[in-house]
Amino acid sequence: MAQKPSIPKGTRDFSPTEVAKRNYIFSTIKQVFEVYGFQPIETPAFENSSTLMGKYGEEGDRLIFKILNSGEYIKNLNYKVSEYILKVFLFFINDFKNKNKKISFGVLIQVLNDELNVDLRNLKDDKNIDDKIITPRLIKIIFEVFKNNIEEFKEIINSYNQIITYKDLKEKERAFLFDKSIECFGHWTAFVQSKSVTKFISEKALRYDLTVPFARYVVQHQNDIEFPFKRYQMQPVWRADRPQKGRFREFYQCDADVVGSKSLWQEVEFVQLYDSVFSKLKLTGTTIKLNNRKILAGIAEIIGAKDKLIDFTVALDKLDKIGEEGVTKEMLSKGISEEAIKIMQPLFHFNGSNQEKLNQLEELLATSEEGLQGVKDLRFVVDNIEVLGLQSAVLELDVTLARGLNYYTGAIYEVSAPEGVKMGSIGGGGRYDDLTGIFGLKNVSGVGISFGLDRIYLVLEELNLFEEVELPKPKVLFVNFGEAEATYCMKALAELRTNNIKSELYPDSAKMKKQMNYANRRKIPYVVIVGSTEIENNNYTLKNMQTGNQQLCSLKELLEIIT
């Protein structure tokens, strides 16, 4: 009973041709990264859950692929959960059997409530738990009591197995215990429903992006790193997202970041870097959108909506989708005043050259220190790019650009594909002033950009920009007419291969036609035919599969022609 083979949704196999095309993009990006002085690092596919969880917001946490603890995880889960239930039982039992036992229900609740503010918060917060049920907490605390004494636990389980037969119990106990035993199902159900069970069965998770692992890396290896540290990283990441065009559950990110410097030159360099990569890929006409978080903060400030910075930005970000009216309506609904909106009116039809935009911004933000700093930062990048020039990309100020505002603190980048290509952003990035802080290394500013390999691939495909990719196929096939001929061919093959010519012998002495078809279907440009006459005269018949021309040649000539 063979299984029909398939792969998980959102993942892909890559054929030789696809791999070759992807590698063409990878190596182009890699080369430019290194030319700009970036160095590669690699991190593990999975990290400790504690490294990843809580870094991407609630949505992000949900999309992180979690790995089951290996080996005995099930026994552990069972231990944890059944311990809980058994112990709730035990508690009641002991409460009856053993009157001089100190621990009482009231005491437990007390200890519980003290504990509650610490590691049980996640239980409390858990939507799935009916708050009227105190017992998951009760269970938890009883567990705490026994935690460091598994022996005692086993003992009691045994004793409990003996003790609890119906006949042993007095009528009153029976009634109570019976009701409790029913109740217990509620307890453990609530517990198993609670998110808190996850941490008993999973402690590792697949990488969700390259930025958090990088921050972890920098802090962990800070003593071996020279700052400013310019690193690049090209590895797959995994997200349990709903797959759609240009969105996969396994995809590659190609990131370059600099940490340990606030220099605006880096922000200039990243514009150049984007331009270099897309120019090398012959992907002309990309637009590199640039903004600065300080501009957004400045605007919020001058319109007196500093407290509504996020609402305000989210609305502004939609300008191209819902238009001025839509944005105005949304802002009003968020409690931003009409006067405020009037002040920022200019931003709604914000055009002209980057310099003109900067001048307008300077007026608009005249009263905001932070805003003017933003203008100064942007001007530095814009001016220097004008001096240095770009090959094929266009740098465009876009004050509506936000992308994960709560994350970025300075420059914000986003790259869009040439006009006419329907595709989301093919790259983005920005400056974050304290990424490593979460891992305990404070005040290390960083700035970085990312390339979306899988989307770039789709764009190049759509625009037929893959011509020049060399496919990983042999340049020449030696036809196989039998052992003697094959041996003769293998000697020539050895020579070709030491000269790094991709070449192969058809493995079986199959019919000529079959072997030629193989060469044709694989578009192998040359075929070498060797029969007894060639062996006698120590030469080779070389056939050019495009032209169909055949010629006799020596090994030396063969090499020259094919190389």
Added chain:
Amino acid sequence: MAQKPSIPKGTRDFSPTEVAKRNYIFSTIKQVFEVYGFQPIETPAFENSSTLMGKYGEEGDRLIFKILNSGEYIKNLNYKVSEYILKVFLFFINDFKNKNKKISFGVLIQVLNDELNVDLRNLKDDKNIDDKIITPRLIKIIFEVFKNNIEEFKEIINSYNQIITYKDLKEKERAFLFDKSIECFGHWTAFVQSKSVTKFISEKALRYDLTVPFARYVVQHQNDIEFPFKRYQMQPVWRADRPQKGRFREFYQCDADVVGSKSLWQEVEFVQLYDSVFSKLKLTGTTIKLNNRKILAGIAEIIGAKDKLIDFTVALDKLDKIGEEGVTKEMLSKGISEEAIKIMQPLFHFNGSNQEKLNQLEELLATSEEGLQGVKDLRFVVDNIEVLGLQSAVLELDVTLARGLNYYTGAIYEVSAPEGVKMGSIGGGGRYDDLTGIFGLKNVSGVGISFGLDRIYLVLEELNLFEEVELPKPKVLFVNFGEAEATYCMKALAELRTNNIKSELYPDSAKMKKQMNYANRRKIPYVVIVGSTEIENNNYTLKNMQTGNQQLCSLKELLEIIT
């Protein structure tokens, strides 16, 4: 409260230098693979569990990293498990309440036993389950009864919540239900302990090797593939193994396989391929051990232990560890007769040239057709390798070589590092006649080899064979003395970078000393110093960091010197 950063045990971060060294090995193997006509494919990091489970034996299954179903897996788990328990309850309850209910305990056990031979086998086989507890099966079957009627299930839960209060019940019911309620913990505990819970919470698993995903790939894409299909694949695999020297939980495999041909030329080529790669890596003195499964089968046959093939091979495989005596003892203990052992005596001190070994084998196996076929196959490889020659490796027949016998059907390869280097095998492979069979594509023979990248890395490290690796660091650093100087430098940088020279500007106009130290610590060979005078004269001061020499030069000269 920042967390101390760390990574899961058995995984590793790779620094820029380590990445460069690893890439040196990767690209060497990749180049040779392609020169031999192999084409790259890539498969997803995780596969459907059904694709991987059961392919690597019980041990293997245990070592596979399983991925938690994303999103609501917990609710699902809870559903499944709590349904089971509640329903056991319900059964007993209904058995009381509803006398005209058809389904009785006896009936359930009956249905159960019928079902048992089908999808419950894994429960039955489960070591963790106390066989005296029938109930996991009972639970399971009750679940089956309700499976397609979740509404009925909910109804009954509600009714049950109302019904079951102690007072409602007659004495007899109370006693019975109480004991049952206790029993239930045993039931669900046994269930949760059973492996069968895993499939409710995990349907994907991380790749354990590249061979099974490749087989899956071949079957899934059989219509797009030209056979014989020569593919290579270099990707990480994950195993929840106990980490130790040369063994990691995340490590790379580099595999080359040919499927769709039984040709012995392929077996010759893989010997050459190993030799080519290790020679290119300057790793001389490796030993390529070769054996053939037919030899082992032949020996087993002539000593009349055909049925004991595996015991016999496992014992023989230990010859170098436990010696002749040890092997003899083990074979006797496995029921292999003294006469049998006497017949195979020669194998215990089996030496001489490969040709001599082949002659001895031919005598020894004279009466075994399969054995003689094995000699013939080996002779083909040995003879042709003698004709074609090897650059730096030694080909050595080793009749004790088995590695995963039940898996291989023809040639068996294993590569050991040069003498004196303590390291397990650094490569291995062999022929398997029906790998794709498990996925429904019959009679497609394959043969392949694998390189253990991480072990090769350790060997090269130990033997200092990494000299020639170019580290991914800039060739030149431009010192940053301020905005005017930096702008001047950035123009030169643009020029260098278009010429693919790795170069960077120190991002901040920090103290000269600090910038020079940075260059020193990163071993950057050249530094360019630009002050106002250089700008006036439109030239650059170039400092060679090895010699300490400084010279003034034009941009053109700068390019020539550094390139």
